[in-house]
Amino acid sequence: MDSSLALSLTTFIYALASVFYIGSFTFKKQILAKTGFIVLVTGFVLNTVGIILRWIESYQMGYGHAPFANMYESLVFFSWTVAILYIFVELKYKESIIGAFASPLVFLAIAYASLSPDINSKITPLIPALKSNWLIAHVITCFLGYAGFALAFGFSIIYFVKPKNPDNTSIFSKLPSEDLIDELTYQMVVFGFLFLTIGIITGAVWANSAWGKYWSWDPKETWSLITWFVYAIFMHLRMMKGWHGRNLAWVSIIGFIAVMFTYFGVNYLLSGLHSYG
Amino acid sequence: MKKNQTIPEKIWQFFCSVRLAVYTLVIIAATSIIGTVILQNGTQQQYINLYGEAVSNLIKVFNFDDMYHAWWFLFLIVILCINLIVCSIERLSITWKIIFPKQVKFNPERFRKLKNLEIFTVNKETEAIFGNYESFLSKTVGKVLKKQTESGTVMYAEKGRWTRIGVYVIHSSIILLIIGALIGAIFGFKASLQLDEGAISDVAFLHNKSVPVNIGFSIKCNDFDVKFYDTGAPEEYRSTLAIIENGKESFIEDIRVNHPLRYKGINIFQSSYGTARPDSVIFDIITQPDKGVISKTIKIGQEIQLPEDQGLFKLEGFLPHFDFRGNNLGEAFVGRITQKDGKSFQIALPVKYPTFDKMRKGVFAFVVKDFEKKYYTGLQITKDPGVWYVYSGFILMIIGCWITFFMSHQSYFIEIKKDKDNNSNISISGTTNRNSQGLKLKIKKMIIKLKDI
Numbered sequence: 127m128d129s130s131l132a133l134s135l136t137t138f139i140y141a142l143a144s145v146f147y148i149g150s151f152t153f154k155k156q157i158l159a160k161t162g163f164i165v166l167v168t169g170f171v172l173n174t175v176g177i178i179l180r181w182i183e184s185y186q187m188g189y190g191h192a193p194f195a196n197m198y199e200s201l202v203f204f205s206w207t208v209a210i211l212y213i214f215v216e217l218k219y220k221e222s223i224i225g226a227f228a229s230p231l232v233f234l235a236i237a238y239a240s241l242s243p244d245i246n247s248k249i250t251p252l253i254p255a256l257k258s259n260w261l262i263a264h265v266i267t268c269f270l271g272y273a274g275f276a277l278a279f280g281f282s283i284i285y286f287v288k289p290k291n292p293d294n295t296s297i298f299s300k301l302p303s304e305d306l307i308d309e310l311t312y313q314m315v316v317f318g319f320l321f322l323t324i325g326i327i328t329g330a331v332w333a334n335s336a337w338g339k340y341w342s343w344d345p346k347e348t349w350s351l352i353t354w355f356v357y358a359i360f361m362h363l364r365m366m367k368g369w370h371g372r373n374l375a376w377v378s379i380i381g382f383i384a385v386m387f388t389y390f391g392v393n394y395l396l397s398g399l400h401s402y403g
Numbered sequence: 404m405k406k407n408q409t410i411p412e413k414i415w416q417f418f419c420s421v422r423l424a425v426y427t428l429v430i431i432a433a434t435s436i437i438g439t440v441i442l443q444n445g446t447q448q449q450y451i452n453l454y455g456e457a458v459s460n461l462i463k464v465f466n467f468d469d470m471y472h473a474w475w476f477l478f479l480i481v482i483l484c485i486n487l488i489v490c491s492i493e494r495l496s497i498t499w500k501i502i503f504p505k506q507v508k509f510n511p512e513r514f515r516k517l518k519n520l521e522i523f524t525v526n527k528e529t530e531a532i533f534g535n536y537e538s539f540l541s542k543t544v545g546k547v548l549k550k551q552t553e554s555g556t557v558m559y560a561e562k563g564r565w566t567r568i569g570v571y572v573i574h575s576s577i578i579l580l581i582i583g584a585l586i587g588a589i590f591g592f593k594a595s596l597q598l599d600e601g602a603i604s605d606v607a608f609l610h611n612k613s614v615p616v617n618i619g620f621s622i623k624c625n626d627f628d629v630k631f632y633d634t635g636a637p638e639e640y641r642s643t644l645a646i647i648e649n650g651k652e653s654f655i656e657d658i659r660v661n662h663p664l665r666y667k668g669i670n671i672f673q674s675s676y677g678t679a680r681p682d683s684v685i686f687d688i689i690t691q692p693d694k695g696v697i698s699k700t701i702k703i704g705q706e707i708q709l710p711e712d713q714g715l716f717k718l719e720g721f722l723p724h725f726d727f728r729g730n731n732l733g734e735a736f737v738g739r740i741t742q743k744d745g746k747s748f749q750i751a752l753p754v755k756y757p758t759f760d761k762m763r764k765g766v767f768a769f770v771v772k773d774f775e776k777k778y779y780t781g782l783q784i785t786k787d788p789g790v791w792y793v794y795s796g797f798i799l800m801i802i803g804c805w806i807t808f809f810m811s812h813q814s815y816f817i818e819i820k821k822d823k824d825n826n827s828n829i830s831i832s833g834t835t836n837r838n839s840q841g842l843k844l845k846i847k848k849m850i851i852k853l854k855d856i
């Protein structure tokens with residue numbers, strides 16, 4: 127098996143997991159969610175194998191670098207981080223219905239990587255600026271941060287589909303209570319914030335060791351700072367009266383839009399130092 | 404809020420509010436977008452070409468061309484800092500009293516009413532389990548306080564009071580970062596230097612301004628080398644630099660991208676490279692009709708006699724990019740022929756097209772035969788005495804976030820009552836300053852363990 131086969135299979139399995147989770151939500155069948163979880167974990171294992179194989183293949187081709195060097199690889203890794211974080215959350219909080227709002231994100235990232243014609247899946251050599259151990263620390267922490275925000279986004283959506291007082295027969299009665307969604311969203315934001323903070327810091331330290339400046343207001347840097355501010359605003363708003371539930375969920379959604387812009391928008395619309403995600 | 408405040412009190416109140424913090428952060432985040440959309444630090448001409456005369460004047464007025472150093476942006480950051488400092492001072496005394504209480508007390512009634520209260524029964528006598536529960540609580544949480552009440556025995560333990568200091572660590576790290584950035588901006592510099600192989604310099608040039616700054620020692624480029632992948636993409640740039648102080652060579656070191664040289668507070672980075680002006684070239688001078696060929700080595704700036712006394716040729720210089728009718732023909736030499744009759748004209752000799760000069764159909768054609776190819780290395784030279792403040796800020800911020808987000812001040816309460824069958828009726832609940840859901844799960848886990856002992 128080579129990495130591209132493993133990752134294509136992963137895409138397919140993640141799609142299946144989403145179908146199970148969404149099915150369990152629509153048909154109110156816990157068993158479907160349980161199956162969804164097993165499928166998701168299978169996909170995750172294959173995702174991991176795919177990343178490791180790609181790493182090995184890059185050494186066989188003589189380029190020898192961690193598989194975080196272009197948009198394709200970063201999206202595959204993004205799927206991986208969202209999947210592992212979600213698996214952890216489901217195991218810890220024992221809530222499986224929320225998978226209907228998380229698994230599609232896992233699937234969409236890797237599906238976009240595999241299917242978009244703009245994204246090249248070839249293994250390419252590293253340009254000199256990217257040859258640094260900081261690359262690995264920087265990419266892993268940034269993407270863990272993005273994963274936290276992605277899940278916070280998924281959980282925020284629940285506020286908008288859940289009616290105020292669902293009757294027991296509706297599919298919404300299975301959704302967790304507002305308190306729990308609030309807590310889950312907050313925990314994900316906090317997780318994302320810590321890792322985005324470390325991500326920005328490792329990026330700054332790396333820039334200082336590569337170009338002699340820890341901050342140069344490059345568009346990608348600036349957008350990651352804007353994202354960071356949005357989530358800082360989220361945390362401070364939470365301390366103010368009237369800011370909980372839907373109102374706060376909006377801020378988390380805006381935050382995720384900022385994440386997406388930092389990730390894709392900057393690459394496609396603005397120019398700067400970062401040639402990939 | 405109090406009425407009849409004096410003006411300083413009002414100002415203090417104004418800067419105390421978290422609402423102001425939110426507003427300031429929103430404005431900073433929103434305006435930061437401007438600098439990612441509008442070109443930064445461009446020339447006047449670039450702005451006029453991109454945005455037109457009127458808009459580019461507007462950009463200049465609001466400093467949008469260098470917005471992260473604009474007075475209004477710095478003003479926002481100052482507001483944020485004052486806000487942060489005033490707010491922290493205001494709250495620290497309250498937090499301090501919570502962290503270091505005169506005496507730890509607890510109110511059983513409050514814990515009995517908590518939402519996360521769980522009740523279960525154990526088929527053992529209360530006396531038998533009391534000691535076990537106490538040692539469990541003191542092992543997993545902390546020092547246990549006990550009380551006898553009319554209905555039974557209660558115990559209480561807590562941990563993590565100190566974690567309430569976490570947010571102050573985060574906020575002071577922000578101040579430290581800003582101080583570090585300020586020191587860097589005032590006492591540091593970022594400059595660049597192009598050194599031909601073999602050349603030496605003790606000054607570098609500030610960006611955009613070509614203002615020279617003293618490095619404090621001399622840098623000599625002994626050698627430059629670039630390696631390519633088989634795809635043609637660059638793999639590695641390497642400069643061999645010698646550091647020269649008081650006329651003596653101190654040491655030699657190789658620098659690569661991501662592997663700078665740091666010496667006496669100065670950082671030297673590999674940033675670019677290019678072809679340097681060669682010293683001399685070997686030309687074939689072809690006499691056009693009868694094809695007589697003479698080879699000659701000519702230094703740049705040197706003037707030679709043309710064969711058969713036809714006049715003079717002076718090699719004037721070297722162009723990295725020679726423009727011929729709008730096409731970039733790459734590296735080229737330029738020279739000047741002064742004929743016998745006094746007529747003088749310039750000729751260009753592109754390296755990639757050695758026979759280019761034949762097209763001129765002159766008496767002689769100059770063909771570039773060979774020259775020693777030399778590179779220049781593009782160095783980035785920086786000094787930033789504030790960087791250690793910034794790095795300390797980084798570390799503090801990570802530690803502060805970790806404490807604030809993943810640790811908390813938790814209190815646990817257990818009540819043991821004897822029921823009518825001599826079994827033990829147990830209530831357990833707890834409080835925390837964050838992550839109440841997490842605490843609920845922790846209590847559930849505790850119950851599983853408590854049932855076992």
Ligand code: HEM
Pocket residue numbers: 358361362365418419420421424483484486487490494570573574577807
């Ligand atoms: C870049 C700027 C800032 C960042 C990154 C930041 C970060 C944080 C974080 C992470 C928390 C913890 C949130 C939580 O527990 O959920 C916090 C709490 C807080 N922040 Fe900030 N902050 C910033 C600016 C400010 C400013 C300017 C103020 C001024 C009023 C402020 C006042 C507070 C207060 C009062 C708390 C709550 C403390 C407590 O829980 O006792 N922050 N901040």
